[in-house]
Amino acid sequence: MTESSKTQVFSREAVLELASQNPEKYFISIHENVYDVTDFLDEHPGGEEALKEYQIKDKFKDGTESFEDVGHSMDARDMMKKYQVGVLEHKKEQKHVSEHDRTQKPKEGVSFSFLVVPALLLAAVGIAYQLFLNRS
Numbered sequence: 001m002t003e004s005s006k007t008q009v010f011s012r013e014a015v016l017e018l019a020s021q022n023p024e025k026y027f028i029s030i031h032e033n034v035y036d037v038t039d040f041l042d043e044h045p046g047g048e049e050a051l052k053e054y055q056i057k058d059k060f061k062d063g064t065e066s067f068e069d070v071g072h073s074m075d076a077r078d079m080m081k082k083y084q085v086g087v088l089e090h091k092k093e094q095k096h097v098s099e100h101d102r103t104q105k106p107k108e109g110v111s112f113s114f115l116v117v118p119a120l121l122l123a124a125v126g127i128a129y130q131l132f133l134n135r136s
């Protein structure tokens, strides 16, 4: 596996196409990376069924959650690099997405002021009440 093939960028559709052109192969996706685990099926300590369940065939599947639920070791994470054939397009766009998220931030400011305004009003009423009590 060459370094450049590890960084090949796939859209989800492209992974599905790759899978349909190579029906004998087992492609899975974890952490937005694409792996060809065909040669690893027999060796996987978690059994081949665990990997087969996430085979990308007729529809796109994401094995990240299950992979993390198992709590794979650093050895396992190192090992998987060997089977990586590319990254998902979306991964490259993450920077863009987070920029987009940042532009959404003012919304948080609005919800924050929803808390501050009633708190200030409550404080003002309290002070007015104290003044009223002091006068009488």
Ligand code: HEM
Pocket (backbone or CB within 6 Å): 028, 030, 035, 037, 044, 045, 046, 047, 050, 051, 054, 063, 066, 067, 070, 071, 072, 073, 074, 075, 076, 077, 079, 080, 083
């Ligand atoms: C390329 C991807 C993967 C690699 C290289 C890999 C590698 C490994 C390795 C080395 C172990 C032994 C324990 C450890 O060192 O953490 C393991 C265990 C396990 N794996 Fe994976 N794994 C991969 C994907 C998955 C996926 C997608 C699942 C889906 C559920 C899975 C399920 C399991 C389970 C259930 C065990 C536990 C076996 C046990 O403790 O009896 N693995 N895997």
